[in-house]
Amino acid sequence: MDESSATYPEDLTYEAALEQLEQIIASLESGDLPLEEALARYEEGAALAAFCEQKLDEAELRVRKWRPGDAVEGETVEFHEWEED
Amino acid sequence: MNPLTISALTTHIVSLFERDETLRDVWVTGEVSSWKRAASGHIYFSLKDSSATINAVMWRGSAQAQAWLPRAGDQVLAHGYVGVYPERGAYQLYVNQVRPAGRGQLYAQFEALKRRLAEAGLFDEERKRPIPAQPRRIGVVTSADAAALRDILRVLSQRWPLVDVVVFPTLVQGSEAPGQIEGALATANYYDAAVEPLDVIILARGGGSIEDLWAFNDERVAQAVADSVVPVICGVGHETDFTIADFVADLRASTPSAAAAAAVPDRAEAAEGLAAARRWLASQAQARLEAERVRLGQLLQRLERTHPQRRLDLQRQRLDERQARLHRTMDRLLERESASVLAARQRLDALNPTGVLSRGYSIVRNEAGQVITAPDQVAPGDPLRVHAAGGEYGVTVER
Numbered sequence: 011m012d013e014s015s016a017t018y019p020e021d022l023t024y025e026a027a028l029e030q031l032e033q034i035i036a037s038l039e040s041g042d043l044p045l046e047e048a049l050a051r052y053e054e055g056a057a058l059a060a061f062c063e064q065k066l067d068e069a070e071l072r073v074r075k076w077r078p079g080d081a082v083e084g085e086t087v088e089f090h091e092w093e094e095d
Numbered sequence: 096m097n098p099l100t101i102s103a104l105t106t107h108i109v110s111l112f113e114r115d116e117t118l119r120d121v122w123v124t125g126e127v128s129s130w131k132r133a134a135s136g137h138i139y140f141s142l143k144d145s146s147a148t149i150n151a152v153m154w155r156g157s158a159q160a161q162a163w164l165p166r167a168g169d170q171v172l173a174h175g176y177v178g179v180y181p182e183r184g185a186y187q188l189y190v191n192q193v194r195p196a197g198r199g200q201l202y203a204q205f206e207a208l209k210r211r212l213a214e215a216g217l218f219d220e221e222r223k224r225p226i227p228a229q230p231r232r233i234g235v236v237t238s239a240d241a242a243a244l245r246d247i248l249r250v251l252s253q254r255w256p257l258v259d260v261v262v263f264p265t266l267v268q269g270s271e272a273p274g275q276i277e278g279a280l281a282t283a284n285y286y287d288a289a290v291e292p293l294d295v296i297i298l299a300r301g302g303g304s305i306e307d308l309w310a311f312n313d314e315r316v317a318q319a320v321a322d323s324v325v326p327v328i329c330g331v332g333h334e335t336d337f338t339i340a341d342f343v344a345d346l347r348a349s350t351p352s353a354a355a356a357a358a359v360p361d362r363a364e365a366a367e368g369l370a371a372a373r374r375w376l377a378s379q380a381q382a383r384l385e386a387e388r389v390r391l392g393q394l395l396q397r398l399e400r401t402h403p404q405r406r407l408d409l410q411r412q413r414l415d416e417r418q419a420r421l422h423r424t425m426d427r428l429l430e431r432e433s434a435s436v437l438a439a440r441q442r443l444d445a446l447n448p449t450g451v452l453s454r455g456y457s458i459v460r461n462e463a464g465q466v467i468t469a470p471d472q473v474a475p476g477d478p479l480r481v482h483a484a485g486g487e488y489g490v491t492v493e494r
Contacts, residue, residue, distance in 0.1 A: 024257050025229055031372060038379060045387055052380035059373045066362050066369075069256040073248060075239065076263045076282060084282070086261055091240075092248040 024065040031058040105181045112186070118177040123149075123188065124196050130167045132158075142173060142188065151175075151188040161193055162306040163201070164270045170196035194306065201305055205312050208339055212314070217321045223345045224326040226358065230294035232259045233358055234283040234325065236276060239264035243301040243351040247330075250352050255359035261286060261293065266310075267300040273313035280319040280327075292325060295358050298340060299330040299351035311338035320344055330354025452484035459490075 018027070034055040038048065075089035099107070112118050125142035132138045136155030141148050151173065158164065165171045174192040179185070195201045212218065233251065237244050239262060251258060263286075265279040266272040276298070283296050298320065300308065310316060311331045320327050320343040329344035330351045341347040348354035399405055444450060448458070459467045460480045467473060477492045 023231075025231065028229075035372065035375070038376075045383065048383055049380060052376045052383075055376045056373055059369045059376070063366060063369050065257065066366055069362075071248065071252040071256040071258065071260060073260045073262065076261060076279075076286070078282075089262055092245045 018061055022061070024062055024069075027058050027061050027065070031055055031062065034058065102181070105179065105184070109179045109181070112177060112179055120174075120176060121188075122172060122174050124170070124172050125149075127165045127167050127169045127171055130165065138164075140167075142171070149177075149188050150185065151190050153190040153193065157191040159269055159271050161270050162268050162304075163193075163195060163309040165193060165195065169204075170200055172196050198305060201309070205339070208312065208314060208317070209342065212317055212339065212343065217317060218342045222321070226326050226328060226346050227294045229360055230258055230358060232261065232287075232291060232293045234261050234263055234286065234293040234296040235299065236263045236265055236279045236283055236296060237299045237351070238267045241267070241301055243299050243330075246301075246350075246352045247297060247299060247355040250355035251359060254356060254361050256362070258359060268303065268307050268310055272310035273315045276310060276313075277315045277319040280316075280323055284322075284324050288324075294325070296323060296325050296327045297330065297351075297354045297358055298327055298344065299354050300332065301351060302333045302336070305336075308332050308336060308338055311340040313339075316340050317343045328354045328358055330357075449484070452482070455484075458482040 034051050037043065038051055038055070043051065073089045073092065074086035076084055076086050078084040123142060125144050128141050128143055128148070130138065130140045136158065138153040138155075138158050140151050140153075142151050143149070153175075172194045173188065173190045175188050175190040177186055178189055180187055195204075216222065235244065235247055237247070244262065248260065251260060261283070263279040263283050265275040267276070280296065280298070283293060286293060298311075300311065308331055311329075317339045320329070320340050326345040327343075328346045328348055329338070329341045330348035330353055331338050331340060332350070334349040337347075346354075346357055348357050452458070458481075460482065461467060461473065462478060462480075465472070467479065473479065473492045475492050475494045479490050479492060481488050481490055
């Protein structure tokens with residue numbers, strides 16, 4: 011029952027995880043789930059919430075800067091200058 | 096007579112202009128007429144009042160440096176010097192600074208544009224798109240090296256570092272700013288539009304004078320904000336500054352930092368929500384388990400009252416009791432029996448001849464092995480055997 015042991019795909023986003031969590035809560039609120047399924051969902055919900063919390067803790071702002079190209083197309087480059095104080 | 100060439104005369108006139116204190120450095124006030132920007136970027140115009148006019152030119156470099164540029168009919172203050180254009184034999188004002196003559200005129204322009212755009216429907220509430228609650232990608236249209244950008248990125252980083260930010264650098268003041276802002280907004284709208292378009296654009300500029308902010312009162316900027324497919328949050332100047340771009344934007348924020356805060360949720364609030372969700376899940380799971388336990392307990396009670404096993408168990412219990420009684424009875428019987436065996440054994444021991452011998456009695460036998468119990472069974476001289484507790488020995492009868 012260790013929540014942190016739940017693993018999620020690397021590309022699972024905070025938003026997607028939060029949506030899953032909301033669906034789980036909604037399904038539990040509507041009730042009538044068999045006990046085992048309900049317990050599995052409680053666990054899954056707790057793991058998703060922990061996953062989201064972790065995402066919030068670990069997130070770092072990613073900043074890129076648009077650089078107009080010689081041709082029509084431009085490109086973006088990493089932008090870090092703002093971090094220096 | 097010593098005639099001068101035209102060039103020599105013109106050179107003389109030029110030197111007179113150059114020596115004159117007033118002509119070398121002058122502020123003039125007048126109305127702009129025949130405003131024309133050449134392909135080179137230089138601007139040719141005239142300034143006039145009710146009784147005089149002067150041709151004027153503003154080189155491209157000066158024009159780009161202006162926060163605000165007039166249109167024909169505007170009253171302006173212009174600074175520069177008066178010089179000669181020899182090929183035409185004309186003098187003109189070389190302008191390097193231009194300002195509106197009095198802010199009243201700027202406000203009049205502002206009000207006129209605002210009224211026109213309002214009538215065109217650009218400020219209508221129905222046009223405004225909602226700002227997404229949880230954006231993934233944010234575009235920032237502002238100057239790349241201004242404090243406003245750092246403020247925005249710092250707020251985003253503190254509140255919601257889950258977003259990806261793309262900065263679209265642009266001039267935010269000067270005559271070229273409106274065109275650049277327009278271009279940057281268009282670029283931001285095209286950016287990755289087919290794959291993952293931006294969720295929201297922040298259009299921002301730090302505080303400054305009304306002239307500094309003038310680019311955001313430009314019709315091109317207003318139209319670009321209106322045309323943006325991606326919702327736009329506008330944060331220009333300070334709390335009290337309102338620009339046309341603010342009115343057109345989907346959301347007006349008072350400052351660049353406020354615009355950033357309005358663009359994203361708050362991480363601390365989200366964390367609280369998640370903690371609450373976890374508590375709810377845990378308490379619900381607990382409550383569900385408890386309810387199931389109670390239900391199960393009730394079912395078990397009912398089951399026990401009706402199940403045949405219950406009767407079997409009763410029978411088994413009775414059987415067990417009877418078996419126990421049987422065992423106890425047998426034990427008592429055995430005890431009693433063994434007591435009588437012990438008594439019999441003691442009596443037997445008393446009768447054992449060996450026991451008698453040990454008290455000092457002896458058994459006397461003749462040679463035939465017969466036990467001698469009376470004197471008439473022996474004659475003097477007969478050999479006899481004496482059987483004592485310690486062993487046997489021979490004796491002879493004397494008389």
